[in-house]
Amino acid sequence: xxxxxxSPQSLIVQEGKNLTINCTxxxxxxxxxxxxxxxxxxxxxxxxxxxxxxxxxxxxxxxKLDEKKQQSSLHITASQPSHAGIYLCGAETQGGSEKLVFxxxxxxxxxx
Amino acid sequence: GAVVSQHPSRVICKSGTSVKIECRSLDFQATxxxxxxxxxxxxxxxxxxxxxxxxxxxxxxxxKDKFLINHASLTLSxxxxxxxxxxxxxxxxxxxxxxxxxxxxxxxxxxxxxVL
Numbered sequence: 001x002x003x004x005x006x007s008p009q010s011l012i013v014q015e016g017k018n019l020t021i022n023c024t025x026x027x028x029x030x031x032x033x034x035x036x037x038x039x040x041x042x043x044x045x046x047x048x049x050x051x052x053x054x055x056x057x058x059x060x061x062x063x064k065l066d067e068k069k070q071q072s073s074l075h076i077t078a079s080q081p082s083h084a085g086i087y088l089c090g091a092e093t094q095g096g097s098e099k100l101v102f103x104x105x106x107x108x109x110x111x112x
Numbered sequence: 113g114a115v116v117s118q119h120p121s122r123v124i125c126k127s128g129t130s131v132k133i134e135c136r137s138l139d140f141q142a143t144x145x146x147x148x149x150x151x152x153x154x155x156x157x158x159x160x161x162x163x164x165x166x167x168x169x170x171x172x173x174x175x176k177d178k179f180l181i182n183h184a185s186l187t188l189s190x191x192x193x194x195x196x197x198x199x200x201x202x203x204x205x206x207x208x209x210x211x212x213x214x215x216x217x218x219x220x221x222x223x224x225x226x227v228l
Contacts, residue, residue: 004155033222035219042116042205043156088156098144098209100217102155 002027004089005105010108013079021074021106023089025041029069031092033100036085043088079110114140116208118220125196126228133191133223135206141186142208146217147179150203162189196227 003026013019023032034045034104047056049065050071056063060077076083086107090100115138126129134143143164148156160181161169168181180192189208193200205222 033217038204039223040220042118043207045216045218058164090156095228098217099146099158100144100156101158104153106157 002091002093002101004029004091004101006087006089006106009104009107010107010109012111013032013111015080015083017080019079019108019110021075021087023037023074024073025070025091027070029072029091030097031039032063032072033070033090034063034074035090036090037088037105038085045060046087056102079108081110081112084108084110114138114208114210114218116206116215116218116220118204118206118223119221121221122224122226124226124228127197128195130192130194131196131225133193133204133206133225135189135191135220137187137207137208137210137218140208140210142189143186145183145189145206145208147181147189148192148205148207150205151221156205159191164189164224193225197228200210201225201227 005024007022033048035045037043051079052067052069054065062075065072086105088105090102090104093099117136121136144160150156152200159174161185162181164183170176183189203222207217207219209217
């Protein structure tokens with residue numbers, strides 16, 4: 001079965017700093033999703049990547065899928081306290097599948 | 113954007129009782145909904161796929177007789193935890209995907225279940 005490893009598990013940064021979260025898959029990624037979750041709440045969709053080398057941006061958040069399609073990174077530029085939360089990567093269990101497997105998440109704290 | 117609601121948001125029950133959690137797609141029809149469970153500091157684990165008008169498909173290791181799923185309409189799926197025990201305490205989240213193409217799944221806000 002496919003497993004997603006996220007690193008780091010937690011991250012504390014000062015407001016204004018850049019940061020990167022990584023998601024490494026045990027198998028080829030067909031569809032890679034990034035979500036943000038506040039503790040005890042549902043998931044907010046951020047971005048979805050499918051093609052090797054693909055890069056997408058939303059406001060100050062950029063996600064990339066590497067060429068070999070087994071790793072994705074999420075980069076936040078000039079972090080703000082509003083970026084704090086748990087970032088989860090999720091992947092389709094097979095191409096076109098609606099079923100998703102998730103990493104354990106990265107808890108981000110942004111200190112003002 | 114599409115909205116998915118869950119009810120209740122929190123529930124506390126005694127061991128041995130059954131608890132029903134509702135998942136509704138508020139502004140779209142969902143032929144398929146998904147139920148996940150999340151333990152503290154763990155990833156979301158897919159429990160089952162709920163299909164409107166047919167039986168749910170359960171993931172390996174999930175007891176179908178314990179976690180009853182009913183997808184009664186195109187906007188409502190329910191998860192009933194039968195004879196709940198403390199080890200069933202968890203955060204249950206549902207998701208739904210609009211049938212009109214696209215890849216985004218919309219997640220509900222989750223239900224925190226505590227079994228005493």
